Amino acid sequence: xxxxxxxxxxxxxxxxxxxxxxxxxxxxxxxxxxxxxxxxxxxxxxxxxxxxxxxxxxxxxxxxxxxxxxxxxxxxxxxxxxxxxxxxxxxxxxxxxxxxxxxxxxxxxxxxxxxxxxxxxxxxxxxxxxxxxxxxxxxxxxxxxxxxxxxxxxxxxxxxxxxxxxxxxxxxxxxxxxxxxxxxxxxxxxxxxxxxxxxxxxxxxxxxxxxxxxxxxxxxxxxxxxxxxxxxxxxxxxxxxxxxxxxxxxxxxxxxxxxxxxxxxxxxxxxxxxxxxxxxxxxxx
Amino acid sequence: xxxxxxxxxxxxxxxxxxxxxxxxxxxxxxxxxxxxxxxxxxxxxxxxxxxxxxxxxxxxxxxxxxxxxxxxxxxxxxxxxxxxxxxxxxxxxxxxxxxxxxxxxxxxxxxxxxxxxxxxxxxxxxxxxxxxxxxxxxxxxxxxxxxxxxxxxxxxxxxxxxxxxxxxxxxxxxxxxxxxxxxxxxxxxxxxxxxxxxxxxxxxxxxxxxxxxxxxxxxxxxxxxxxxxxxxxxxxxxxxxxxxxxxxxxxxxxxxxxxxxxxxxxxxxxxxxxxxxxxxxxxxxxxxxxxxxxxxxxxxxxxxxxxxxxxxxxxx
Numbered sequence: 300x301x302x303x304x305x306x307x308x309x310x311x312x313x314x315x316x317x318x319x320x321x322x323x324x325x326x327x328x329x330x331x332x333x334x335x336x337x338x339x340x341x342x343x344x345x346x347x348x349x350x351x352x353x354x355x356x357x358x359x360x361x362x363x364x365x366x367x368x369x370x371x372x373x374x375x376x377x378x379x380x381x382x383x384x385x386x387x388x389x390x391x392x393x394x395x396x397x398x399x400x401x402x403x404x405x406x407x408x409x410x411x412x413x414x415x416x417x418x419x420x421x422x423x424x425x426x427x428x429x430x431x432x433x434x435x436x437x438x439x440x441x442x443x444x445x446x447x448x449x450x451x452x453x454x455x456x457x458x459x460x461x462x463x464x465x466x467x468x469x470x471x472x473x474x475x476x477x478x479x480x481x482x483x484x485x486x487x488x489x490x491x492x493x494x495x496x497x498x499x500x501x502x503x504x505x506x507x508x509x510x511x512x513x514x515x516x517x518x519x520x521x522x523x524x525x526x527x528x529x530x531x532x533x534x535x536x537x538x539x540x541x542x543x544x545x546x547x548x549x550x551x552x553x554x555x556x557x558x559x560x561x562x563x564x565x566x567x568x569x570x571x572x573x574x575x576x577x578x579x580x581x582x583x584x
Numbered sequence: 585x586x587x588x589x590x591x592x593x594x595x596x597x598x599x600x601x602x603x604x605x606x607x608x609x610x611x612x613x614x615x616x617x618x619x620x621x622x623x624x625x626x627x628x629x630x631x632x633x634x635x636x637x638x639x640x641x642x643x644x645x646x647x648x649x650x651x652x653x654x655x656x657x658x659x660x661x662x663x664x665x666x667x668x669x670x671x672x673x674x675x676x677x678x679x680x681x682x683x684x685x686x687x688x689x690x691x692x693x694x695x696x697x698x699x700x701x702x703x704x705x706x707x708x709x710x711x712x713x714x715x716x717x718x719x720x721x722x723x724x725x726x727x728x729x730x731x732x733x734x735x736x737x738x739x740x741x742x743x744x745x746x747x748x749x750x751x752x753x754x755x756x757x758x759x760x761x762x763x764x765x766x767x768x769x770x771x772x773x774x775x776x777x778x779x780x781x782x783x784x785x786x787x788x789x790x791x792x793x794x795x796x797x798x799x800x801x802x803x804x805x806x807x808x809x810x811x812x813x814x815x816x817x818x819x820x821x822x823x824x825x826x827x828x829x830x831x832x833x834x835x836x837x838x839x840x841x842x843x844x845x846x847x848x849x850x851x852x853x854x855x856x857x858x859x860x861x862x863x864x865x866x867x868x869x870x871x872x873x874x875x876x877x878x879x880x881x882x883x884x885x886x887x888x889x890x891x892x893x894x895x896x897x898x899x900x
């Protein structure tokens with residue numbers, strides 16, 4: 300009797316609370332996406348509209364001219380291509396090399412294996428500033444300064460420690476019986492790596508690939524360190540050039556920034572689960 | 585560095601007796617020596633990291649005791665670069681700004697991230713949309729974030745328009761050109777991007793909290809604040825440690841967003857150690873002094889790197 304009387308009361312109260320919650324959170328969320336919406340609104344306005352009505356008003360015009368200006372004259376198209384090449388090459392190489400090291404450390408009694416693992420991880424935690432000057436010197440020395448190859452190599456080297464550490468943890472969690480069975484069947488070490496370990500690591504590799512691709516795509520500092528020529532710049536560095544070249548044309552700058560934001564947004568929404576689980580590495584234990 | 589090394593050695597020493605197989609199994613263990621090909625698998629990545637990380641880091645230390653412009657031979661100058669720093673007003677500004685940045689960026693993004701995580705912790709309808717909207721900025725590059733907010737901060741831009749609309753007349757204030765507001769303006773942009781990341785970390789931490797404890801406390805009459813302070817917070821201790829270390833390391837690395845928004849200006853008032861180091865090393869090509877600044881950043885970060893390492897390798 301009392302129970303049935305209580306149910307509507309609590310439900311009503313919870314509904315009331317829900318209401319307040321949604322109002323507050325809607326305001327916060329709107330506030331959060333405001334910069335994005337506003338920049339999008341600027342990007343579709345014409346230059347005349349902005350200079351006549353000011354930046355802080357609602358659009359009085361709609362045109363995609365700013366996008367085509369940024370894309371063609373602002374060299375965003377080429378820069379996006381550079382970014383994609385560098386990102387794909389870096390992600391594939393770093394995950395491949397890290398998986399080799401992680402396989403060796405997690406599956407064999409390597410002497411001082413833990414120390415090696417820790418030192419490799421520590422390398423990734425260093426502030427990049429301490430590497431910049433020598434890295435640019437090394438690139439000059441090797442004759443690869445101002446090439447996309449240099450940008451890939453540097454980022455592979457710097458990322459290795461973190462991914463080795465994460466993959467090591469993952470590979471250790473794989474059941475030992477599988478390896479022993481494969482050994483009894485006569486599979487060699489490389490064979491075990493290629494046909495047993497790597498396929499089992501697919502979920503971890505997917506999460507790390509999603510994470511690393513946004514990191515590499517978003518990098519600015521390494522690009523400024525090893526590249527000099529505008530046409531080789533990835534999109535982040537090209538955006539800063541665009542800003543310098545189109546100083547008062549905010550619609551072009553806004554369009555360029557939006558184009559640069561699209562690829563990572565796609566990766567994020569396509570791999571949201573992977574992405575978040577990648578972020579949580581080392582935290583949730 | 586040496587502390588890390590000792591730490592891992594200690595762990596190794598403790599582990600080894602456990603790993604030693606019982607006598608009967610020793611033969612099998614011996615057959616599991618590390619084959620040469622496996623050494624090779626380990627060696628290749630390790631050498632890549634040595635060449636592009638360990639050696640350059642070591643080299644920065646060496647260069648920091650020299651004067652060099654990249655051409656010819658580096659002149660050894662002993663500790664001159666470090667003593668020069670003491671009388672360098674821009675270094676003083678950059679250091680002060682970095683302290684402000686660590687406290688402001690760390691403090692505010694943690695408060696915002698924790699608050700949002702607490703609000704969005706319990707599953708309800710529509711919660712996915714709120715979460716996604718808040719952590720979406722995290723996937724934008726800092727360069728993109730910087731440009732977004734440059735547009736926002738223009739004298740005739742929306743920040744001033746909105747402030748005027750709610751009665752605060754800022755008279756087309758130049759947020760990024762005014763030495764008094766520039767760094768704060770950058771900070772807002774950086775927090776906008778970071779809060780979602782901190783929220784994700786705290787959401788994971790809250791997931792690991794035992795709801796029964798909080799219910800028991802509620803039955804005992806603890807109010808919301810008491811439950812948060814004495815029941816939830818202690819359970820978040822590990823997450824807090826990681827977030828603390830990650831945030832400080834990130835703060836000392838911060839470069840892109842300042843570079844995209846002000847390049848350290850106006851009059852070096854938004855200079856952080858990282859941007860100043862870049863300017864000295866690559867714009868002024870004063871490689872010795874630039875390396876010394878990099879070493880200072882490293883020394884400031886090292887304690888937090890060790891904290892993170894110790895945490896990341898525990899219970900493993």
